[in-house]
Amino acid sequence: xxxxxxxxxxxxxxxxxxxxxxxxxxxxxxxxxxxxxxxxxxxxxxxxxxxxxxxxxxxxxxxxxxxxxxxxxxxxxxxxxxxxxxxxxxxxxxxxxxxxxxxxxxxxxxxxxxxxxxxxxxxxxxxxxxxxxxxxxxxxxxxxxxxxxxxxxxxxxxxxxxxxxxxxxxxxxxxxxxxxxxxxxxxxxxxxxxxxxxxxxxxxxxxxxxxxxxxxxxxxxxxxxxxxxxxxxxxxxxxxxxxxxxxxxxxxxxxxxxxxxxxxxxxxxxxxxxxxxxxxxxxxxxxxxxxxxxx
Amino acid sequence: xxxxxxxxxxxxxxxxxxxxxxxxxxxxxxxxxxxxxxxxxxxxxxxxxxxxxxxxxxxxxxxxxxxxxxxxxxxxxxxxxxxxxxxxxxxxxxxxxxxxxxxxxxxxxxxxxxxxxxxxxxxxxxxxxxxxxxxxxxxxxxxxxxxxxxxxxxxxxxxxxxxxxxxxxxxxxxxxxxxxxxxxxxxxxxxxxxxxxxxxxxxxxxxxxxxxxxxxxxxxxxxxxxxxxxxxxxxxxxxxxxxxxxxxxxxxxxxxxxxxxxxxxxxxxxxxxxxxxxxxxxxxxxxxxxxxxxxxxxxxxxxxxxxxxxxxxxxxxxxxxxxxxxxxxxxxxxxxxxxxxxxxxxxxxxxxxx
Numbered sequence: 343x344x345x346x347x348x349x350x351x352x353x354x355x356x357x358x359x360x361x362x363x364x365x366x367x368x369x370x371x372x373x374x375x376x377x378x379x380x381x382x383x384x385x386x387x388x389x390x391x392x393x394x395x396x397x398x399x400x401x402x403x404x405x406x407x408x409x410x411x412x413x414x415x416x417x418x419x420x421x422x423x424x425x426x427x428x429x430x431x432x433x434x435x436x437x438x439x440x441x442x443x444x445x446x447x448x449x450x451x452x453x454x455x456x457x458x459x460x461x462x463x464x465x466x467x468x469x470x471x472x473x474x475x476x477x478x479x480x481x482x483x484x485x486x487x488x489x490x491x492x493x494x495x496x497x498x499x500x501x502x503x504x505x506x507x508x509x510x511x512x513x514x515x516x517x518x519x520x521x522x523x524x525x526x527x528x529x530x531x532x533x534x535x536x537x538x539x540x541x542x543x544x545x546x547x548x549x550x551x552x553x554x555x556x557x558x559x560x561x562x563x564x565x566x567x568x569x570x571x572x573x574x575x576x577x578x579x580x581x582x583x584x585x586x587x588x589x590x591x592x593x594x595x596x597x598x599x600x601x602x603x604x605x606x607x608x609x610x611x612x613x614x615x616x617x618x619x620x621x622x623x624x625x626x627x628x629x630x631x632x633x634x635x636x637x
Numbered sequence: 638x639x640x641x642x643x644x645x646x647x648x649x650x651x652x653x654x655x656x657x658x659x660x661x662x663x664x665x666x667x668x669x670x671x672x673x674x675x676x677x678x679x680x681x682x683x684x685x686x687x688x689x690x691x692x693x694x695x696x697x698x699x700x701x702x703x704x705x706x707x708x709x710x711x712x713x714x715x716x717x718x719x720x721x722x723x724x725x726x727x728x729x730x731x732x733x734x735x736x737x738x739x740x741x742x743x744x745x746x747x748x749x750x751x752x753x754x755x756x757x758x759x760x761x762x763x764x765x766x767x768x769x770x771x772x773x774x775x776x777x778x779x780x781x782x783x784x785x786x787x788x789x790x791x792x793x794x795x796x797x798x799x800x801x802x803x804x805x806x807x808x809x810x811x812x813x814x815x816x817x818x819x820x821x822x823x824x825x826x827x828x829x830x831x832x833x834x835x836x837x838x839x840x841x842x843x844x845x846x847x848x849x850x851x852x853x854x855x856x857x858x859x860x861x862x863x864x865x866x867x868x869x870x871x872x873x874x875x876x877x878x879x880x881x882x883x884x885x886x887x888x889x890x891x892x893x894x895x896x897x898x899x900x901x902x903x904x905x906x907x908x909x910x911x912x913x914x915x916x917x918x919x920x921x922x923x924x925x926x927x928x929x930x931x932x933x934x935x936x937x938x939x940x941x942x943x944x945x946x947x948x949x950x951x952x953x954x955x956x957x958x959x960x961x962x963x964x965x966x967x968x969x970x971x972x973x974x975x976x977x978x979x980x981x982x983x984x985x986x987x988x989x990x991x
Contacts, residue, residue, distance in 0.1 A: 526724065526726065528722045528723075528724050528726035529726050529728070531691075531693050531713075531720075531722070531726065532720070532722060532726035532727075532728075532787075533728075533739075534693070534713050534714060535691065535692075535693075535713050535714060535718065535719065535720050535740075536714070536739050536740035536743055536787075537714035537740055537743040537744055538714075538739075538743055542743065546728075546739070547728060547730075550730045551729065551730060
């Protein structure tokens with residue numbers, strides 16, 4: 343055996359300061375740069391005027407018009423055109439929609455998972471498999487029948503119409519079902535003997551144990567709700583109900599006016615902020631919820 | 638007040654031709670304040686029987702009465718019972734105090750009363766300094782005591798224990814056994830204790846129910862069960878090392894087993910195919926002619942020694958004092974058994990005769 347070579351190799355790996363480590367860091371920095379660079383450019387663009395952007399090459403250093411740009415888009419938007427309301431209003435719409443969807447989805451999925459796991463009723467497994475099958479039906483696939491139903495119900499152009507079809511959630515049900523299955527039978531029996539009925543057991547035992555799962559799922563669902571594009575585009579014709587995602591696309595490439603890229607970039611950055619904030623704030627709970635097991 | 642009565646209790650799963658019967662007609666009465674152990678091998682139905690008393694399993698045949706009340710259709714929460722589980726089943730997000738208080742709070746006891754009961758039980762079980770801790774911060778033995786505390790504060794008519802010592806290490810098991818006995822002496826509450834360990838059964842029980850394959854084979858005090866086992870199963874299950882069981886034919890003053898003819902100190906209760914049982918400690922090595930044991934090997938246990946050998950075709954275990962000179966391996970010794978230490982069982986059925 344070539345012992346000298348193997349000793350050299352193992353020594354290099356054991357130290358951790360060899361070429362391998364340096365390379366790993368380089369790759370990570372490159373990755374960060376590639377991911378963050380477009381956001382940086384967007385930020386720079388939002389601090390320039392529209393003419394500065396049109397003139398190539400665009401500066402890669404921030405300009406001085408940031409404050410006035412942001413103030414204008416936040417308070418005025420592109421008023422006077424049929425396009426978009428002020429950005430603060432669009433962000434408020436998006437926030438409402440995302441929050442309603444998140445809370446609605448969690449309530450529906452946790453209750454349906456509870457029913458499927460802890461109760462015996464005829465058609466239980468059928469119900470579960472039907473819910474599971476709906477995973478094959480994302481928003482885009484079911485859009486036509488959903489539109490027809492919402493339209494018939496007269497809910498076009500309402501927050502209800504915007505959020506209701508997106509609330510039923512198979513992913514959430516599945517996640518909570520898997521978690522509920524890990525609750526030991528003996529715990530349920532002990533609670534039964536203690537005198538806890540089904541709702542009491544849900545409130546006192548199941549909910550507290552699910553807290554980290556709920557936190558993790560909230561993050562995912564909030565971002566899902568915030569990013570919805572197709573459904574809000576279809577369902578609302580009134581400008582005042584525009585969500586920010588829809589608003590951004592409306593700002594670009596219209597024949598009514600020249601696109602003000604500085605404004606568009608600023609709006610985009612504002613749109614990215616709330617989900618990023620949610621992830622950062624809930625990050626601790628997010629990881630804990632996916633990995634943790636208290637029992 | 639509250640004993641437990643089993644009236645022809647049976648349990649089957651499924652129905653019609655696919656039915657599986659796991660408990661066949663158990664009839665027994667547990668007296669008020671008695672500590673009864675249900676013991677048997679895995680799968681004998683002991684846990685199922687306990688869970689039927691608890692109300693966690695439906696009673697498909699017969700009746701169970703707690704006190705004067707038949708509880709077949711009564712909800713577990715209303716049966717006035719408390720249960721200690723093998724895996725403790727503590728609420729992970731509650732601290733020790735809340736774990737013990739939960740059942741009382743649901744029953745809307747006033748907070749002062751709840752506090753008093755929990756603190757008293759905690760003092761008895763030496764948990765007072767742990768009341769604010771969560772279960773994951775406790776050792777196995779401490780968790781088991783919290784589980785017992787949770788049962789005690791309920792002041793129920795019946796305590797049910799489902800193999801509570803199985804998850805503890807040997808030393809802790811012995812300690813907790815003593816604690817359970819002391820607790821029972823102090824509280825005097827009717828208790829049903831399920832275990833597969835015959836040592837736990839013998840040490841804890843005032844009376845024990847030996848179960849096998851869904852049948853109650855014997856129900857009596859440890860002394861009775863040990864001295865007069867009702868079936869070959871009980872004879873072989875209780876006692877360690879187990880009783881020697883020899884299958885053969887009785888004829889007059891002789892018992893014919895494979896490869897040997899044994900002279901009996903007393904005649905068998907009847908002629909024909911029988912099973913003879915002799916406990917290892919009841920056979921003594923004598924100088925006169927007796928039953929020839931071909932010694933194979935011995936095990937030194939300290940105070941006693943086990944001698945393994947063959948009597949005819951059958952294996953036979955003999956127990957002698959540790960200080961006695963052990964017979965050499967390969968030698969043949971003559972064994973003598975007193976007539977009162979012969980146990981006779983029916984050959985096909987296994988039931989005791991005489």
